[in-house]
Amino acid sequence: MTQDSVQTAAAESARIVVSVDAMGGDRGPAAVVAGLVASARDNPDADFLLHGDVAVLTPLVARQAGLSGRVTLRHAAQVVAMTDKPSQVMRHGQATSMWATIDAVKQGEASVAVSCGNTGALMAVSLIRLRRLPGINRPAIACLWPSRNPGGFNVMLDVGADIKADAEDLLQYASMGASYARIGLGLARPRVGLLNVGTEEHKGRAEMKLAHDRIAAAAEAGAFDFVGFVEGGDIPGSRVDVIVTDGFTGNIALKTGEGTAKLISDFLREAFAATFLSKIAALLALTSLKRLQVRIDPRRVNGGVFLGLNGTVVKSHGASDATGVAAAIGLACQLARSGFRERLAARVASTMRAGQDAGAEGSPDNGSASGLGVGSGQ
Amino acid sequence: MTQDSVQTAAAESARIVVSVDAMGGDRGPAAVVAGLVASARDNPDADFLLHGDVAVLTPLVARQAGLSGRVTLRHAAQVVAMTDKPSQVMRHGQATSMWATIDAVKQGEASVAVSCGNTGALMAVSLIRLRRLPGINRPAIACLWPSRNPGGFNVMLDVGADIKADAEDLLQYASMGASYARIGLGLARPRVGLLNVGTEEHKGRAEMKLAHDRIAAAAEAGAFDFVGFVEGGDIPGSRVDVIVTDGFTGNIALKTGEGTAKLISDFLREAFAATFLSKIAALLALTSLKRLQVRIDPRRVNGGVFLGLNGTVVKSHGASDATGVAAAIGLACQLARSGFRERLAARVASTMRAGQDAGAEGSPDNGSASGLGVGSGQ
Numbered sequence: 001m002t003q004d005s006v007q008t009a010a011a012e013s014a015r016i017v018v019s020v021d022a023m024g025g026d027r028g029p030a031a032v033v034a035g036l037v038a039s040a041r042d043n044p045d046a047d048f049l050l051h052g053d054v055a056v057l058t059p060l061v062a063r064q065a066g067l068s069g070r071v072t073l074r075h076a077a078q079v080v081a082m083t084d085k086p087s088q089v090m091r092h093g094q095a096t097s098m099w100a101t102i103d104a105v106k107q108g109e110a111s112v113a114v115s116c117g118n119t120g121a122l123m124a125v126s127l128i129r130l131r132r133l134p135g136i137n138r139p140a141i142a143c144l145w146p147s148r149n150p151g152g153f154n155v156m157l158d159v160g161a162d163i164k165a166d167a168e169d170l171l172q173y174a175s176m177g178a179s180y181a182r183i184g185l186g187l188a189r190p191r192v193g194l195l196n197v198g199t200e201e202h203k204g205r206a207e208m209k210l211a212h213d214r215i216a217a218a219a220e221a222g223a224f225d226f227v228g229f230v231e232g233g234d235i236p237g238s239r240v241d242v243i244v245t246d247g248f249t250g251n252i253a254l255k256t257g258e259g260t261a262k263l264i265s266d267f268l269r270e271a272f273a274a275t276f277l278s279k280i281a282a283l284l285a286l287t288s289l290k291r292l293q294v295r296i297d298p299r300r301v302n303g304g305v306f307l308g309l310n311g312t313v314v315k316s317h318g319a320s321d322a323t324g325v326a327a328a329i330g331l332a333c334q335l336a337r338s339g340f341r342e343r344l345a346a347r348v349a350s351t352m353r354a355g356q357d358a359g360a361e362g363s364p365d366n367g368s369a370s371g372l373g374v375g376s377g378q
Numbered sequence: 379m380t381q382d383s384v385q386t387a388a389a390e391s392a393r394i395v396v397s398v399d400a401m402g403g404d405r406g407p408a409a410v411v412a413g414l415v416a417s418a419r420d421n422p423d424a425d426f427l428l429h430g431d432v433a434v435l436t437p438l439v440a441r442q443a444g445l446s447g448r449v450t451l452r453h454a455a456q457v458v459a460m461t462d463k464p465s466q467v468m469r470h471g472q473a474t475s476m477w478a479t480i481d482a483v484k485q486g487e488a489s490v491a492v493s494c495g496n497t498g499a500l501m502a503v504s505l506i507r508l509r510r511l512p513g514i515n516r517p518a519i520a521c522l523w524p525s526r527n528p529g530g531f532n533v534m535l536d537v538g539a540d541i542k543a544d545a546e547d548l549l550q551y552a553s554m555g556a557s558y559a560r561i562g563l564g565l566a567r568p569r570v571g572l573l574n575v576g577t578e579e580h581k582g583r584a585e586m587k588l589a590h591d592r593i594a595a596a597a598e599a600g601a602f603d604f605v606g607f608v609e610g611g612d613i614p615g616s617r618v619d620v621i622v623t624d625g626f627t628g629n630i631a632l633k634t635g636e637g638t639a640k641l642i643s644d645f646l647r648e649a650f651a652a653t654f655l656s657k658i659a660a661l662l663a664l665t666s667l668k669r670l671q672v673r674i675d676p677r678r679v680n681g682g683v684f685l686g687l688n689g690t691v692v693k694s695h696g697a698s699d700a701t702g703v704a705a706a707i708g709l710a711c712q713l714a715r716s717g718f719r720e721r722l723a724a725r726v727a728s729t730m731r732a733g734q735d736a737g738a739e740g741s742p743d744n745g746s747a748s749g750l751g752v753g754s755g756q
Contacts, residue, residue, distance in 0.1 A: 120576075148641065160575060163583050197538060197629040198498075205541050205626065232633025236641040245630075248583065251575040252627055253634040255610025260638045263526065263614040268646070 015045055016336040018329060019110035021101035022052030023079040024117025026319045029053070032116065033060040033067075035325025040070050042326070043333040049104050051076050051097040076100045080117050082318060086124035098122060102129045105311040111336040114303075114329050116316035123161050123306065130311040133348055138162045138169045139308030140247070141315060142180050143254060148238040155181045155190075156235060156243040159304060160251035167211040170194065170244055174215045175351040176307040177242040178224035179344045184335075187241055189223060193230030195245035195253070215244070222351045303328035305335065308348075312341045393423050394714040396707060397488035399479035400430030401457040402495025404697045407431070410494065411438040411445075413703025418448050420704070421711040427482050429454050429475040454478045458495050460696060464502035476500060480507045483689040489714040492681075492707050494694035501539050501684065508689040511726055516540045516547045517686030518625070519693060520558050521632060526616040533559045533568075534613060534621040537682060538629035545589035548572065548622055552593045553729040554685040555620040556602035557722045562713075565619055567601060571608030573623035573631070593622070600729045681706035683713065686726075690719045 020036060022029040029052055036048060047070050050057060054075040061067050076097035080089050093099045098117050104110040106129045115122050123139070132139060140158035147154040157177045158165060165173065174192045181190035194215060196208050212228065219226040227240055235243050235253060245253070272279065306313040312335050316328035335341075398414060400407040407430055414426060425448050428435060432453040439445050454475035458467050471477045476495050482488040484507045493500050501517070510517060518536035525532040535555045536543060543551065552570045559568035572593060574586050590606065597604040605618055613621050613631060623631070650657065684691040690713050694706035713719075 146641065148644075163575060195630060197541060197626055232630040232635075233637035233640075235634050236637050248575055249627055249630055252573060252610040252623075253630055256613050256631045256634050257610075257638045259611035259614045260635045261642060262611075263524065264639060264642050266526075 015047055016043075016112075016333060017047050017049065017110040018332050018336065019049045019101045019104035019113040020051065020329065021097050021113070021115035021117055022050050022057055023076070023097040024081070024115060024318075025316070025325075026082070026116075027321060029056055030060060031321050032325050033057070033064065034322035035320070035329060036071070037064050037066050038322060038326035039329035039333065040066050042330055045337070046070075046333045048072070048329075049074055049101075049110055051100040051104075052079075053077070053097075074100055074104075080121045082118050084118055084121055086118075086120040089118070089121040090124045090128050093121070093125060099125055099129070102126050102311075102313065105313070106130055111341065112312040112314065112332040114314045114316060114325075114332045116318055116320045116325065116328070118318070119160060119304075119315055122313065122315055126306055126309055126311070126313045130309040130313070133308050133310060133345055135348055136172055136176075136308035138165060138172075139306055140165075140169075140173050140176060141304040142177055142307050143304045144184070145235055145243075145254075145257065147236045149241060151185045151187070153185060154235065154237075154241055154243060155184065156245070156250055156254065157307065158245065158247035158250050159254045160247045161306065162247045164248065165246035167207055167214050170211040170246070171214045171218055172308065172348070173244045174224065174226070174242070175218065175222045175348060176344060177244060178222050179347045180305065180307060180340075181241045182223070183338050183340050183343060185241065189225055190241040191225045191227050191239070192219070192222075192242040192244060193227045193234060193240035195235075195243050195249060196229040196231065198229065198231065211244075218351060222347070303331040305331070307344065310341075310345075312336070393425055394421075394490075394711060395425050395427065395488040396710050396714065397427045397479045397482035397491040398429065398707065399475050399491070399493035399495055400428050400435055401454070401475040402459070402493060403694070403703075404460070404494075405699060407434055408438060409699050410703050411435070411442065412700035413698070413707060414449070415442050415444050416700060416704035417707035417711065418444050420708055423715070424448075424711045426450070426707075427452055427479075427488055429478040429482075430457075431455070431475075452478055452482075458499045460496050462496060462499055464496075464498040467496070467499040468502045468506050471499070471503060477503055477507070480504055480689075480691065483691070484508055489719065490690040490692065490710040492692045492694060492703075492710045494696055494698045494703065494706070496696070497538060497682075497693055500691065500693055504684055504687055504689070504691045508687040508691070511686050511688060511723055513726055514550055514554075514686035516543060516550070517684055518543075518547075518551050518554060519682040520555055520685050521682045522562070523613055523621075523632075523635065525614045527619060529563045529565070531563060532613065532615075532619055532621060533562065534623070534628055534632065535685065536623065536625035536628050537632045538625045539684065540625045542626065543624035545585055545592050548589040548624070549592045549596055550686065550726070551622045552602065552604070552620070553596065553600045553726060554722060555622055556600055557725040558683065558685060558718075559619045560601070561716050561718050561721060563619065567603055568619040569603045569605050569617070570597070570600075570620040570622060571605045571612060571618035573613075573621050573627060574607040574609065576607065576609065589622075596729060600725070681709040683709070685722065688719075688723075690714070 022032045025032060049072050051074045054073050057073050061071050078096040080096045080098045098115055101113045101115055102125050105113045139161050141161045142155055142157035143159045144153040145156050155177050157173050178190045178192055181187050194212055216226050230240055234240055304315040314328050314332045317324055400410045403410060427450050429452045432451050435451055439449050456474040458471060458474045458476045476493055479491045479493055480503050483491045517539050519539045520533055520535035521537045522531040523534050533555050535551050556568045556570055559565050572590055594604050608618055612618055682693040692706050692710045695702055
């Protein structure tokens with residue numbers, strides 16, 4: 001073995017592999033490949049397994065010089081449609097690109113999977129192939145939410161993995177969400193809040209009070225601060241870093257926030273197109289307005305992360321364009337690079353050993369893993 | 379009786395009386411009186427009963443020429459605090475300004491009540507004094523939400539009267555929400571949607587499917603179109619006019635939307651203050667930006683309406699300033715003027731007579747009641 005090949009081997013061992021589902025998004029494989037091009041440029045340490053119809057994918061990939069030598073195509077004959085029932089995909093979906101994408105993580109060929117397909121089906125396939133982390137009853141989907149906090153984002157979970165959650169589940173969400181914020185947002189001791197209809201302790205459903213007390217008791221072991229109940233207005237606020245809720249409420253809050261942001265953006269565009277003066281103003285303010293748009297662009301934080309499985313899965317929005325896909329793959333790369341999967345598993349295990357403050361995943365300054373820097377324009 | 383006094387009596391009989399709680403808001407009675415001044419100017423056919431500490435209120439009212447002869451002060455020695463438990467206020471709150479405000483409607487002295495106090499207490503006092511409409515199990519709070527629809531607003535309920543709702547309650551919300559949209563937004567046949575985590579019928583909680591089928595079966599009798607499940611993104615959208623959900627989910631969606639809108643407004647302000655050019659741009663675009671601000675200003679649609687009681691109660695936001703209070707009182711005046719209470723009660727009764735399409739409240743073009751015109755800059 002020559003010196004050169006030893007160096008190549010060492011460099012290759014530091015590379016990360018991301019498994020990407022090319023099919024199943026609303027905009028088809030062309031949008032996924034376009035996003036992949038941007039991700040490959042931004043993440044030179046990453047290689048990709050791309051799953052789908054090779055007849056479609058081969059020409060799309062071949063015309064991109066930046067993907068040369070970085071992408072391995074894997075043929076999958078079937079596609080999961082947005083209207084497919086999760087239960088059917090679980091039973092009969094073995095030949096789909098989604099299944100193959102998850103399976104590559106299961107087989108250890110890739111350390112993280114990305115798909116913009118049907119959320120319910122993706123969670124079902126992830127559950128059946130990757131299985132739950134020991135001690136986790138219901139996995140959750142965590143999203144990043146633009147906020148007033150210095151890092152620019154808060155974490156909210158569950159935003160749609162399951163339609164309900166009991167007190168035990170909400171406690172596990174608190175622990176997993178704190179881990180994600182610690183690694184993803186670089187916060188040593190994230191502040192966790194439980195979403196409710198009022199901040200006073202007597203308000204809300206009875207199960208919320210139970211969850212409140214369980215999370216409060218586990219905060220020390222989970223290495224987070226529990227601020228108690230928070231309200232919808234705190235999701236984009238600065239009182240907390242992590243908002244814990246059931247998947248029904250979280251999903252509706254997420255889509256309400258996205259819809260409201262979109263409405264205002266459209267109104268803003270109309271306002272600037274309204275008069276001659278306002279059109280001039282739009283030109284003058286172009287830089288500032290672009291900065292604003294970047295700050296609230298939901299595509300920038302595209303990528304719900306499935307937490308609580310033996311493997312990391314990033315769910316990109318079904319309607320993602322190239323920018324959205326690139327953000328989701330970028331998030332996947334950073335999670336892979338940080339050893340997120342192992343650190344989360346260690347934290348869940350340590351939180352389960354009640355009262356013990358094992359700190360297995362370390363502080364964000366430890367080791368080779370750095371914060372994801374999602375707030376700094378990834 | 380002279381001709382003059384007959385005319386005066388006739389004019390007075392057409393006047394409306396609004397009962398206003400001056401206390402209990404976060405900004406105190408001065409903000410309420412300031413809002414009252416604007417409302418009195420905009421609603422010359424309205425007189426007001428103002429409840430609270432007369433020692434505080436007398437000088438506040440006396441210095442406003444516009445309120446002369448329009449306001450009757452009613453002394454109430456106590457104030458409901460934001461931290462008071464509803465159950466305690468129900469038992470021991472008889473001397474509070476909130477109680478007296480509701481009682482004036484109960485006694486027939488006023489046709490509608492307005493308060494910016496503690497929501498839970500206001501609902502509790504309203505329930506105990508006004509009682510539920512026959513056939514209504516859980517009253518609801520309906521709010522107006524800025525939307526892409528031509529009228530500029532959608533109706534959502536329940537946004538916080540109760541923390542749960544079963545299929546029967548959700549059906550009643552659909553009927554009451556449709557009535558509110560018919561009268562409030564001038565829509566002959568409102569489109570009603572049931573808030574869920576997906577629009578496919580197999581998604582969501584089991585009780586949602588039951589509610590879906592109940593509402594679908596009652597649409598004809600309720601004189602509305604049922605579009606089925608809608609998602610969070612549809613709340614500010616144009617697919618529906620009325621969004622039906624339980625009070626837990628609705629309250630969180632409302633506050634999430636408000637918080638998101640506030641975040642973006644603040645970011646926008648920062649963007650325009652960022653550079654010299656952007657400051658110039660802000661000046662040039664002032665008119666357009668002001669129009670935008672009006673379109674998304676939550677104070678403009680301040681006023682949740684309690685539906686399902688023997689009397690109309692408008693809940694103003696606790697943190698309302700003069701603009702917010704004026705919007706809530708303005709809404710109260712318009713509801714009083716339209717005979718909303720009687721028309722809603724007739725519709726609920728007719729919807730209960732299953733299969734019958736009684737149309738008791740008439741179309742918005744009928745009779746003397748006009749649409750509230752909330753979308754046209756009230």
